[in-house]
Every structure is written in C-alpha cells, then in structure tokens.
Amino acid sequence: MATRWFGASVQRNEDPRLLRGQGTYVDDIDLPEMLHAAVLRSPYARAKIVRIDASAARNLPGVHLVLTAEDLGDVLEPSPLLIPHQALTHPRTQLPLALKDVRYVGEAVAFVVAESRYIAEDALELIDVEYEPLPVAHSLEAASASEAALVHDDVPGNVAAQLVQTVGEPDEVIANAPHVVRETLRMERGAAMPMECRGIVARWDRYEEMLTCWISTQGPIAIRNGLAAIFHLPEHKVRVIAPDIGGGFGPKIMLFYPEEILVPFAAIRSGRPVKWIEDRRENFIATNQERGQIHEVTYAFDDAGMLLAVRDVFLHDTGAYTPYGIIVPIITACSLPGPYRIKHYASACTVLYTNKVPVSPYRGAGRPHAVFVMERIMDGIARELQLDRLEVRSRNFIRPDEFPWDVGLVYQDGGPTRYDSGNYQAALDKLKALLDYDNFSARQAEARKQGRYLGIGVGYYVEGTSIGPYEGAHIRVEADGRVFAATGVTTQGQAHQTVFAQIIADQLGITPQEVMVTTGDTQAFHWGVGTFASRAATVAGSAMHLAAVKVREKIIALAAELFEAAPQDIELANGNVFVKDAPHRALTLGQMAIKANPLRYTHGENARKLAAMDLAAARPGPALPQERGGPGLEADGFYSPPHASFASGVHGAIIEVDSHTGQVTFLKYAAVHDCGRLINPMVVEGQIRGGVAQGIGGSFFERLVYDEEGQPLSATFMDYLIPTAAEIPAIAIDHIETPSPLNPLGVKGAGEAGVIPVPALFASAIDDALAPFHLRVCEMPLHPCLLYELLQKSG
C-alpha cells in the first residue's frame, strides 16, 4: 500500500496549542480548594534522624498537614524494585519519607501541605530535625575503598550488584595478543534538567471514589497500577494522566519518587486536591541523575589494527538506592562492542552505592559510557599503530552481509543483543564527506603553523532501541469522520500526536490533522509501559499501525457489504470510502462509522445522505453479526517486539582548542544516523539536534560537583551550565536507512541517538587538536580549567 504520510515532514498537530501557550502542564492545573505541598529534605548526605519536631510547623496558620514517616501507616514501605536481576544481590529502594536514616542530600524527610506553596515553604523552616551526621561515601573511589563509609549498614562494601558477562575466551586471547593496552576511563555525573521540573496534582473524588493524578511522568500506567496497590483501590478507580510534559529525558520514568506517593496520600487524607511542584533547587537533589562510571579496560589487537579482545572492569555509581535496578550498567556492558566484530569480550561490573541522588536512566542510559570506552580503544589502536583512526574502525566493522549479528550478551530486555540490520561503513562514508575528512590534515597542518590547534573527532555508536515488553493502541473512527487514537506511551516533545497520526492517516485515507491522539492517560488506554529507551515510536507506532490496519479491514468489510462490491475494490482516500472506478458510490469515513453502529441515529447532512444512498439492505439475522467484531469502527492493536532493534550512527566534529585558555569552539558538526525508516524526518532530526546539545553540555559544560561531605556544589543554573544557543553549533545531518525486519514499520528508535557518541567524539577531537602535546583524554566531562591542567601536565 503506497503511503502518503509515512516519511513526510508533516507539521505538528501539537504546535498551535503549544505556540499559543495553551498547553496543559501539571503546574497549569488549578483545582478548586487545592492545597500546596513542599518537601523538607535532608541537608546531610548521610545521617541518622534522631528526632523530628513538627509542632511549630503544624501550628503555622495556613498549614493543613505535616507528615513524617510515622504518619504514613502501611504506606511506609520501600518503593518497588522496578527491574529485579539475579546479579542485583543487595537491592535497596527508598521509603516515601525517611524514618531513621538519610542517605543523600535531598532525601525526603517531611511533607507539608498548606494553603500556598509560599506558606508551605515557611512551614519547612519551622520543622526541627535533629540529625546525627555520619561518614559519607561521596564518590566511587570513596565507596569502594577498603574502610569505606557504608551507605546501607547491611550492604557490605557498598556493593549492590556484580554482573559478569563473557563472550568467547578474552583472557586467553589477551594473553597471546601482539598488542595489549590497559587504561582507566571515567565519566562523571550529569543530569537531564528538563525545563519543566517534576510535579503532581492529586485529587480524591469522593462521589466517584476515584483517585486522579496528573503527573509529569513518562510512565503513568505503572504508576496507576502501583498507586492502586498502595492505596488498596481497584485499578479502574485510579486514573493517572501525563498531560503536556516539558521534557522527560529519562528521569521522569521512575516509580516511585516519594512525592508520587505522598501527594495522593495527602489528597486522600485531607479530602482536598493537593499539588506539589518541584522547584529547580529540588530538581538538583531530588530527581535522579546518571553517568558516573569508572572503567579499567584492557584491549588486545594485532598489527593490522584488528581488535581481538576486550576486558572491561567497571564501577557504576547507583547513588543511594537502586530504584531502577541495574539497567544502566547492563546497557553499558551490552553496548560496548558497538559496530565492531568482537568475539572475545568480558564485562565485569560492580554497582556501588554512594551517598548521592539515586541513579536511573538519563538519555543514553549507559550507552555514552560504552561508546566512550570503545571509541577511545579505536583511537588508541590507531595511535599505537600510527594508522588513520577511521581506517581502523572500517577494518573492524561488522559487514552488511553479516546481519543479524549476535553480540553474545543478554540485553536490558532479557533478550539477545542481536543487531537486526545496519551498514556501518556507508554511514561513515557519508560523514567523511560532510566533514571533508580527507582534506582535513592539510588544513590542520596549516593552522598549526599559525599556532592554532584544530582537531577532528569521530564517535560511532550502535544503540539498542525499541525494546518490549509491548505497547498497545486503540483507534476509533468518530461520527464526524475524525479519528480518535490512544496509547499508553507518553509524550515530552517527540511529536507523538503527529507521527502516530501519520501512521493512522495512511491506513484510513485521511490527513494527520484529522487524527486526535491521546497519550499517557490511563483512562484512555491502560495497557502498556511508557516512553523511554528510544522505543515509543517503534513499539507504540507499530501498535498504532496494527490497530489502524484492523480498522481499515473493518471499514473495507463493511463497505463491501454496503456497496455490494468486492473488498479488493474498496478504497479509502481523502476521508472517503468508495468503490474503485465508481467514486459516486462513496460514503465519508464518518458516515461509515455511523453505519457501523446499528443503533446510531444521525442528523442533518449525514441523515439525508445515508437515507438517499442506495445501500444494501440489512440482511435477516442479528443487526450486529459476530463476524463484525463489535459495533463501530474501532480496534485495539498490540505489538511486542521479539527483541531490541539496533539503530546506529556516527557523529563527527571539527573543533579549535585555545591552548592558553582551554576554551573550545566547534567549527563544524555533522551527524549521520540510521534509525531505519523515518516516520517524520523533521521530527527525527529535531531529536538528534536536541540530543547532540545535551551531549555537548555533558561533555564540556555541565558538571555535577559534590564535595567530600556529599554536598552538591553545582545545584543552580548559575553553576550547572546548560549550553545556550551561543554554544551549540549548527549540525549537518544525513542518514541512511537499514529498515528493521522486526516490526511492521521498519523503524528503529531515535530518541537518544543524538547524545550517545558526543563524549567519545569530543575526546577524540581534543586528542587530535592537541596531538603536539601528546594528550590522551580519559575522562568526561571536561571543562576549560581541567583541559588547561591536562595541558600543563603533558607539557
């Protein structure tokens, strides 16, 4: 079937609303009699709570409720462990309010509900908490030291998990290899920092006996199910809505953040709606972070630059708790081989607790680390053998005829890490052209004569996307011919209201503007998982497609009946359903929907038209025969991928480094990506540009700095430097398409792609620019002061 909308850069359905400031984000919701909450947070990274006296706070006029752990009754339970794993031997999750221990600056200690947020914050200052500070494990080094302070008294050595995966015989190969290099590479924490912080509004409706929550979350269905269990409510009496969300990027797929339990609790307890909006200072200490790992990698290669084996031993910083299991380090381990043919690989990860904000996925989710390590390896091989860096990569690529390629590891979804399709050399060739790579060394040499340091860096990634378990969609044609579609995934700017509409519009012969998509409302659709891991467009999009195909088939079957024509002669186009070569025998899609319901009366134009048409009379027997499959034109679709599909891509940049000041300027940036077929190229490119900006931020500007007491030192936007339009370069984008054979659309995920290779290529570019100084970048993020110090050391 020829598609008209799939692959088109359709303007977004969501734009008119958002451009006018008519979006509905959680803080936009003001309900009658609503109260406002604030959270008292631990000022210590590790302490015992000796005593809490909230009496002065409770007596402050305007304060309705002050909760501490002891007020929570049977709700005082550790949050569910979202993703158990046999290697996760010592999982720990958080209580909604700390009872005896606080384990990171920011941990929730008390909860105030008042007439306004202003008064609630006044009340926080009146809560008297006596802490007994304890020694702090403020970093991976501190947590792994022999006499380390313990984050959890009952977790020896702060070890939450140890995961070993081995493919082939890496030890033997390393022992016999002509070249072996060992290196330490590290990456430090960063944060997603969406422009909208977290937030929750909860209302208990006593007439409907219904709990409704609006939450800035990426996963409302899981929250709905969890809240039903916690508050002993039937699932259909809990509704969770993710309205417009001002950016997610990972940390908003989580449950439970303490506030997600406390706000509904307070709403039920007080009988009034309660709102809690995280402010930016809280976002720095109460929303999950990511990116802390230290890798000791040993790699072996031969004289031709073929990578023979890799042994990667790494520490992963999970923060004070493991709410999200060990997904991030699993992804790191599985992503490390990248686009290269590696048959001997050992990955050994130790997940350590630290007294910092807990860790869960942030865009990239462990892949930036893996790519950083592997791309440093490739550059290392090239440097050792004095080969061109891209030539080394090309020699090691998996070839197009070698797919599916089994890496030999178990991926985050429990399925195999099996690359479905790809063409790595083709993307690299395109990138070289975009950067004019072959002429760069002449340009670089010329610049060096003038005392200017130019460098080019490249980073290649293979990204597991589109994991299950599944997603679903519901589609229904309404009487006016518009189509209503709902799915359980959520939207934080990825244009789901447009790309899903495109998929449906193709099947039903309408325009995407006529499709109204609802995402993330458990009342509209309550089966599914959520938006994360670059999966929504593929998995929910495929479900949309399957549901749309079913609706199309129903339409065709009904039309064949009504027009007494053969099904293969029925066409859907321009909002009409008609017989091919007899277009006067046509009904609009809306009229078809009316006819599909034997009970539906109709008015005006539709009534006249339907009465006037010479349609087949109803046959004797049931008005709604079994084979119709129900009244109306609606259907559900579910898609469950057999395993992940693997997108890939390569980015490159030309930079200039000022060796006196450590300042870096981007002269050119190019990205070539492969996410299979593109539903809406404009949307995909937007995702890549946004991802690259976060990658550049996380490589050179953004740093989460903690002192030795675990105190955050960069917890405002004055110190945590998100790049502005003046720092992010324009990006040239090209793409190749190796469709995925795993889903009906042939697509692969693209949401995280932009950020993944940036630290790697940045390191590569700096090494190249500062080659006369023999620099080797082994850590991320960098910043000018650090670069200056590295230069001093190398000098």
Next chain:
Amino acid sequence: MEKPVSIPELFETSTITVTINGRQYERQVPVRLLLSDFLRHELHLTGTHVGCEHGVCGCCTILLDGEAVRSCLLLAVQVDGRTLTTIEGLAGPQEPLHPIQQAFREQHGLQCGFCTPGIILSVHAMLRDKPEPTEEEIRHELSGNLCRCTGYQNIVEAVKCAAKYLSEQKREGQ
C-alpha cells in the same frame, strides 16, 4: 523633634491594577507573590512557564511595557499601573497564529513547548529592536533562553523566518 516627613507605610498585601494583553485586572495580592505566580495562578494565564525561579532559564519571560523581562524576578506589586504582554496576547485560541508563531511551527522550532512562550516573546522584542539580525546576533540574543529539547538550530531558523514574515507584513501594511 520629629521631622515633618511622612514615612510611607510598609505592608504585606496590596491591591494592584495591571493591564495584560489589553485587558485590565485589579487584584489584591501578597507583596511577596512573584509576578510569574500572579500571572499563572491568580489570572490563570498559564502560558508563561516557570523553569528555575532564579533568572537563568528564561521560560518565564514576558514583556513589561514592551521590554522582555523575567517574571520570576519581579513581584506582582511592582507592576501596578503597568502594561504587560504574555504569550496569550500574541494570538488567542481561535485567532490565526502570529507570524513569529507561524515561523516556529514551520521550522519545527519547538518540541515539548515549555521554553517556547518565553522564547517567542524574547524574539518579539528582539526583532522589534533589530529587524534583520545575523545568525550570530540571533544566537547571542537567544542565549538568555534555555531550551533542552531542540538544540537551538531550528529556533534560529525560525527567527530568521519570522524576521522575513514581519518585514513582509510591514511592507504590506505600508
């Protein structure tokens, strides 16, 4: 002897009158109420968003007597007698999009939409003062507004497109 000068009273609530998007409002407000909160929760003009409350992100940008300012760094009482424009003032729900909004739509200059109202109003003031900015000038002027979704490139293109539309509009008006 006491000086015969009246010392103004100090107070904790005040009545203010303010014109927003051409309409006048009169309200009694606590003096510490931020202008951003006044707009959003007192007047339910929720198009102005709050991202940081310390003056860096620019999501809360509005026009005060035509100048772009951060509403999180103003108290509501400070705008008594003043004229404000918020994003709702550029185009009502049923009205056609303003040329700047149209440009942002065409160039895919927004994703989650949270920073967008602040950026559009900043751009409105920018193009009024500088109708034909270069790319470098655009990027420099935009550096007072953070966006976490777009990587800025499409926003820059949207500004260039908006500049074109506005100058066309001006010429047509002549």
Next chain:
Amino acid sequence: MKPPRFQYGAPSTLQEALELLGRHGPDAKVLAGGQSLMPLLNMRLATPAYLIDINRVAALDYITAREDYLALGALARQRQVERSTVVQQRHPLVIETIRHIGHTQIRNRGTIAGSIAHADPAAELPTLLTCLNGEVVATSTRGQRVIKAGDFFQGYLTTALEPDELVTEVRFPWLPSHAGRAFTEFARRSGDYALAGMVAVLAPAPDGRCLSAQISYLGISSTPVRASTVEKLLSGTSLDDKALNESASAAAQLVDDEVSDIHATADYRRALTMELTKRALQAAWRSCTRTEKGA
C-alpha cells in the same frame, strides 16, 4: 523557591526612601532592578524583614553628562544606558562593558547602581568603576557622601555603605583624550559571570608611547583589583612584546588563591589573566587615537 515573608514599601520620593532606610536599615534590603536580589530572595538566601522598592522614585532616573564624569542615577537601567546616545557618543567603554552583562532580559531591569552596590567581584561594572577611578554617591537621612571606588569595594559582596545609606548616583569619569580602551572577559557561556576579566584604558603620549594606563581586573580577588603594578610597567613603553609579557606576568601575581571555585582554580585564572592582559592591552592600544589624527 518562594520568597520569605517581608514588609514592603514603595516610596515615591527619595526622602521617603531614606526615611525607611534610616528606620529599618540593618533589617532591610533595597529593591531596584532585582536581578541579583530576587534570586537570593527566591532561594531564601536573603531574608530581609523589610523590602524597600525604590523603582518609583522618579528623581533617581537620570543619565547626565557632567564636566568630568558621566552621572547615572540609581534607577538608570543597564539597557537604558546601553541605548543612550549621550553614552554612546561620549563614553562607549561603558556600553562595551554593559554588553557583557547577562542577557537583554537582565539588562532591561538591572540597574548600574544595583550592580555596583551588590559588589560581586566577578561582575563587570564594579571593575569598570575601579578602573576609571569612579565614585559612588551614598545618601542617607544623615547627609550625602562621595566614596571613591577604591574605598567602596571592601570585600566579597561587601561595600563601605552603612545600613541606612542608599547609592543614589554612580559617576564614571570620562576617558583621557585620545585614550584607547578595551573590555575583555572569559566566561563559560554567553552572558555568564566571568572567570576573569579586564578593563584597560591607555592614554598615548605625543611621542607615541604609553603615557598612562588604568587597568582593573574582575574575578581574581574578592574585590575588583586595580593593577597599579601593571600600570607602572606600561607607562613609557610602546607596548612591545616585552612590555606585554611583563605586564601579563605582573597581572598573574595579582590573582588571589582564594578565588578557586568549581569552575576555575586560582592557577587557571592566572593563566586566563595573562592571556586577557595581552589581548586587552593590544586591543586598547590599537584603539588609541593619535593626536596627529585629531580626536
């Protein structure tokens, strides 16, 4: 992040404002542009019992050229000064400096006097004032006094102002005739506070050498630093490489160890200071107008 409770007053005359300050000084904060104060209030790092809003004191809103200096009233906004024809024509260095302050949205509200009174050593205007030997007029119910820049900035966010005093005017002396000028800074992002910065004013002698230099640095100590050692080194030279290198080294000596923070160590700031010095001096020297060419 909501402000704590306070009592608020919005005087419309200077006298009223001074009376309020006189009465409540130690427990009060003055609200002018608010671009520094409001974040502190929102974060509850400042918790004044009284907030005195001077934005309605129209008498403080002026930009005036006087014989020896540019006089800016306390309510002169940074953006207003940036666009003022008087300042563009007669004191462009002030404008070049202001352009580095934050972003347009900040400068639309921020005042010159407010930045001076806030006394952040990484801010641009205090260093400019120091470089130009500028003055601050401090007024209270007890009278008025003129404080030289060198005496005004006493420490990190600390000035010579008494609790009941209001900065009512800031004075930026005109540059010597034919002087060249430069303002340079290193900041991480467009609009950020600088890690180090420099203002240089070089007056040429008729023989083409440097007659006198006025040089100040920001971001290298707890106050702006007037670099008299560097000024002496430059005087009488033609700003050749030797003079530039010696100046850079002398400037690096002025960096205080205590300015190390998470963005930049003192050592790194020394390196920046050396780089800045060379660049700013060259730029300033290039922009001198020689007497033969006329003013």
